[in-house]
Amino acid sequence: MRYVPIARRGDRTAALLALLLIVVLVAPAGPLRAQSDLEAQRAALRPEFRNSLPLADYPHYRIIATVNLDAAILHGQEQVLFRNPAAEPIHDLVFRLLPNARSIYGGGSMTVERVTLDTTEVAWTLSADGTTMTVPLDPPLAPGEEVEANITFGARIPTRSTGYSIFHHSAAITSLSGWFPVLAPYEGGWQAPAIPGVGDANHFAASLYDVTLTAPSTHALASTGVTLSTQAEGDATVWRLTSGPARGFAIALSDRFRVLEAEREGVTIRYHALPGSQTARAPEVALEIAADALAAYSRRFGPYPYTEFDVVETPVSIGGYEFAGMVFVEHSLRTVGSLSQLRFIVAHETAHQWWFAQVGSDPVGEPWLDESLATYSTAVYLEETLGLDAAAGMIAYFRGEGGAPGSGGPITSSALQFGSWATYRRPVYYQGAQFLVALRSAMGDDAFFSLLGQYLSTYRFRIARTADFLDLAEQVAGRELDDLYLAWFGVAEPGA
Ligand SMILES: [Zn+2]
Structure with missing residues (x-):
């Protein structure tokens, strides 16, 4: 572990901060978990899940962020309300800064500029690989007690990924996973394993997300959860997004999406296609696979909890990758892959909405x-x-x-x-x-x-x-x- 002093903000981020201030004016403010916050979360859930889940028990994030696609950077502020779920006192908060990993998310970077705990500014430490940030709690957090962390952060989005291109910017699409400091899950201790070279590292507790994102108005957005509102701000659009209980919050932005929609089991399924070659298989085929898979799993396993499910074509380099309420599938699968490959990947990633998004497990220790x-x-x-x-x-x-x-x-x-x-x-x-x-x-x-x-x-x-x-x-x-x-x-x- 090495101590990292609180960074001074550079000139380049000053302009972003000014934009952020504008956004703060239109974003929700004040303490989290007001009745209106919980109502905003319920919007992402199907009716049978709206009142049956212990929403106040999940970690609750409010994130206000701006993406600058020309510079491939993002900047944001997050409020995280965390309740000690354990029977013992907790001595620190452990966040993952996943863009600092060399594998999976790699090629870019994330810096934290400021951390406050219930308005008191605090110092933090970073692991040697930069992926784990530890914020001491003094005094420790007693069982059932809550603490609110406020974090100012920035990230550089790689245009050349050293991972799977799930945190990546290209002319066609910007993929944002692991783009904000996210709490490690607390399971008898903070679970922050090393980021492996292969496999998956999305190891998160189900949490509530309320995201206000500013991005160029030329772009359309697909994300975990639902869009509550959009607002024009000059050349930008401000999206307000909520998730219900979700493991992480992923976003994709593109000015080229062709969006197709289907309805199954009371869920809206959207397929976000990128332009392909003349010989490409029609995106309708891929949408139907996703919709049929969602319906089959709902019948055989149990219900899908969210109102929406998004399947997004991206340059993800390993066929596909799962997030809560959204999956990425490799664009070339539809344009050059076989039908059986497309079926296998889309059905596999869709199944992760049951075996990952709903039932969590340790993707590093027990993949x-x-x-x-x-x-x-x-x-x-x-x-x-x-x-x-x-x-x-x-x-x-x-x-x-x-x-x-x-x-x-x-x-x-x-x-x-x-x-x-x-x-x-x-x-x-x-x-x-x-x-x-x-x-x-x-x-x-x-x-x-x-x-x-x-x-x-x-x-x-x-x-x-x-x-x-x-x-x-x-x-x-x-x-x-x-x-x-x-x-x-x-x-x-x-x-x-
Ligand atoms: Zn998988």
Whole structure:
């Protein structure tokens, strides 16, 4: 850890700050969690979720930010209200500054200019890699007590990503994930693992976001959550966006989107297409896959909680990437990829709305837990839309990619153990998916889908562990599944 002094603001940010001040005038102000704040959050939720969730328990963010696309920078202020969810006092707040990672989000940077706790300015420390900011709490935060942090921050958006281009600016589209300081999840301690070279690092507690974003009016926006209002400010548009409980808040901006819309299960599904070649597959095809997948998962697993779901074509370099209420899919999948690849990626990313956005898990320490469920879910989508033969073809694909149990490392491996996507995917995606095929055949269809439904309703907007899932499977099956676990995980009680 090294101490970083509070930075002086440069001249370039002075102009942005002036713009920020204008925005402050139109953005909501005052303490968070007023009744109007909670109403604004409910707007992002389907009716059955509006009054059934403990909204006051989630960390609550109010972010006011401006994006300068010419300079590929952003600047903002955030208010974060955090309640100690634990039975012990908490001695610091731990934020992730993800643009400072070399992998996944890498190529740009993030700086914090000022931190106050309940109006008192405080110093902070940064981890050696710059991705973890620790803000001491003195006195410590007692169980159930709340603290409000105010953070002024800036970020440089890379035009050449060293990661997956999920935090990235190009002429066609600006992708903003991990673009503000975000609290690590607190699960018996702050969970701030190293950012791996492969896999995923979106490890966030479900939180409420109220974002006021200023960006050029030439651009359209897709994001987590819903747009409550837009307002013209000279050459800029000011968007007010809210999320309901969401793991992170991602945004995409483009002046080239063609937007298609469908409605399923009371959810508005939008597909944001970028211009493609003459031979490209029509975006309507990709929209239909997303809509069919959302409907299939709603029927087999349980409801999708948000009013909107956005699928956005971007240059994301690994096929696709999931966020809460939104996913990115690689633009070239539609323009040059095969139909089966497009189906696999769109259905996989859509499944992460159940196994990531709703049921959280540790994507670094236990990546199999959401990845194998998202991978297996693609077979459920095919079963529901194209029939059992199509699903059998997908299951054969899992077998071909995954190989025999135990080959390629344990299913429960940490993402930090892998140096390449090929070696990572084999156990984490495909052997995990094969285990789920075996689990379904051992439990029978009714019990297996009852397990997935109970797993969803028990851990929705919480973070589950391997043992939570496997213990629940035994409970629902009404018997020990030690032999099956031993065969696939090499131990009878994985994660225990
Ligand atoms: Zn995935």
